[in-house]
Amino acid sequence: MPATSQLPFSRIGVIGAGAMGRGIAQLFASAGVPVLLYDTRADSLQQALAFNRELLERAAAKGTLSADALAATLHRLKAASSLDELAGCDLLIEAIVEDLDAKQALFAELEARVAADTVLASNTSSLSITRIAARCRHPERVAGFHFFNPAPLMRIVEVVRGQRTSAAVVTRLARLAEQAGHFPALSPDSPGFIVNHAGRAFSTEALRILGEGIASAAQIDRILRDTAGFRMGPFELLDLTGLDISHAVMESLYQQFYQDPRYAPSPLAAQRVAAGLLGRKSGEGFYRYQDGQQVREAEPRPEPVNLDRPFWLDSQDPELRHRVGLLLSQAGVVLESAETPSARAICLVTPLGEDASTCIDAQGLPTERSLALESFGELDRRRVLMRQPALDPRLEAQARQALGTDGVPVEVINDSPGFITQRVIASIVNLGCEIAQRGIASPLTLDRAVHLALGYPFGPLAFGEHFGTARILTILQGLQACYGEPRYRPSPWLRRRVQLDLPLHSPDAAE
Ligand code: NAI
Numbered sequence: 001m002p003a004t005s006q007l008p009f010s011r012i013g014v015i016g017a018g019a020m021g022r023g024i025a026q027l028f029a030s031a032g033v034p035v036l037l038y039d040t041r042a043d044s045l046q047q048a049l050a051f052n053r054e055l056l057e058r059a060a061a062k063g064t065l066s067a068d069a070l071a072a073t074l075h076r077l078k079a080a081s082s083l084d085e086l087a088g089c090d091l092l093i094e095a096i097v098e099d100l101d102a103k104q105a106l107f108a109e110l111e112a113r114v115a116a117d118t119v120l121a122s123n124t125s126s127l128s129i130t131r132i133a134a135r136c137r138h139p140e141r142v143a144g145f146h147f148f149n150p151a152p153l154m155r156i157v158e159v160v161r162g163q164r165t166s167a168a169v170v171t172r173l174a175r176l177a178e179q180a181g182h183f184p185a186l187s188p189d190s191p192g193f194i195v196n197h198a199g200r201a202f203s204t205e206a207l208r209i210l211g212e213g214i215a216s217a218a219q220i221d222r223i224l225r226d227t228a229g230f231r232m233g234p235f236e237l238l239d240l241t242g243l244d245i246s247h248a249v250m251e252s253l254y255q256q257f258y259q260d261p262r263y264a265p266s267p268l269a270a271q272r273v274a275a276g277l278l279g280r281k282s283g284e285g286f287y288r289y290q291d292g293q294q295v296r297e298a299e300p301r302p303e304p305v306n307l308d309r310p311f312w313l314d315s316q317d318p319e320l321r322h323r324v325g326l327l328l329s330q331a332g333v334v335l336e337s338a339e340t341p342s343a344r345a346i347c348l349v350t351p352l353g354e355d356a357s358t359c360i361d362a363q364g365l366p367t368e369r370s371l372a373l374e375s376f377g378e379l380d381r382r383r384v385l386m387r388q389p390a391l392d393p394r395l396e397a398q399a400r401q402a403l404g405t406d407g408v409p410v411e412v413i414n415d416s417p418g419f420i421t422q423r424v425i426a427s428i429v430n431l432g433c434e435i436a437q438r439g440i441a442s443p444l445t446l447d448r449a450v451h452l453a454l455g456y457p458f459g460p461l462a463f464g465e466h467f468g469t470a471r472i473l474t475i476l477q478g479l480q481a482c483y484g485e486p487r488y489r490p491s492p493w494l495r496r497r498v499q500l501d502l503p504l505h506s507p508d509a510a511e
Contacts, residue, residue, distance in 0.1 A: 142162060142169075146195075155181055187445075195450060244278050349373070353478020443504065
């Protein structure tokens, strides 16, 4: 633990003792800085102190915190009974209600009490730092310091530079964050900063897929968990956060970006919020909850059918052909090797960014016997088949059974350009590329911030490298062609790097 004298701030005031304020106060008290915590509600303040004490005592009981460190941390963490008591702090961090007027009013009150060089930071997650600072006498000392919940455990904080924030203030906050063990992700003042901006793609694209009736929420969650490595599906996450909160963030970003269709929220989400289907906290969202636990519904198990058809696969990829061939032979049916399918074959196509209908039409395949197999993500944990409107349901049942012969679950979804995994991953990569393009975060900061804050298996740009940047570009072009919407327009950052054969992490050479 660094000595207090080495830290860039000697005394920190935290205003607002709710979920965030109490965590921020605990983080810096643990890092060796004396902290004063203030709240207009005395009961909130006392609850926060009791909460922190209990957490720290539990850590001491488990042996992760020494008795001396426990005593010292508790000694450093004190309540302030008025704003006047914060006058001697050289850093004030507000974590009050998310309301521009309230934050501006608070900063005016603070400026009247503190020294001219005291840094004023806001933990806002959605308001503009520049606007919060706009009514301050010294806007150069105002910055964003955006933590994630729970602040002591989520080892990242966005350090946000408003239009007038001085570079020295950003540097001091970043040093403080590092010394407390957090990664400071530097960002200019931009809607959603880095993480809430980059995180939009996962949920909005999943809601769009749900809204189009392509698959159920549970299917989308299962597919994204098992084929792309997400710890939680988008609908589980929306239920955890609360759809009212998430939908408000989606609407706010959409408006702040002047209705760029990339950020379009879902009408479905608006309706579900109106119906009170908020998630865990209301007992029902995309899933049902009993005593705080999700009620798990068993996955549907289709009736066994007789397999009496050969299969044909459009892909020449030797590994995929080998795997599919092996599976089918286990199921007792053959994978044809001729260039064109026989008259009885069930035809499997493997589109990238196209829907099954387009792919089948382009190859001139029989519509009642053709469906698509997702070959983009992980195939060992879950497989995805995609029907199209003319598919014979009896042949769908055969394909589903044959491709699940080894016990790996098979999902069947409705027609979609880019299935589910392709379009969600491509949307995440594309938004990440836009963030890099606009200079909102450096490529490495972006990936690290998203990985730490959202727990994705990869950051957005690393996702692109993992799945292949040229394939991501193809998927986006397919989506754009299918829907004719600018929502899916590829970012220039992505297109140029594919064209010039550069990794997504490479900045412009001249920079
Ligand atoms: P909360 O509702 O748990 O706590 C807010 C606290 O501020 C309450 O105890 C309230 O009594 C107090 N308060 C309200 N107005 C005040 C004022 N004028 N002066 C002093 N105290 C006042 O809210 P939470 O979740 O802790 O959020 C606080 C801020 O942090 C918001 O700006 C929010 O957007 C942001 N944030 C929240 C995250 C979360 O996951 N909850 C994550 C990151 C940022």
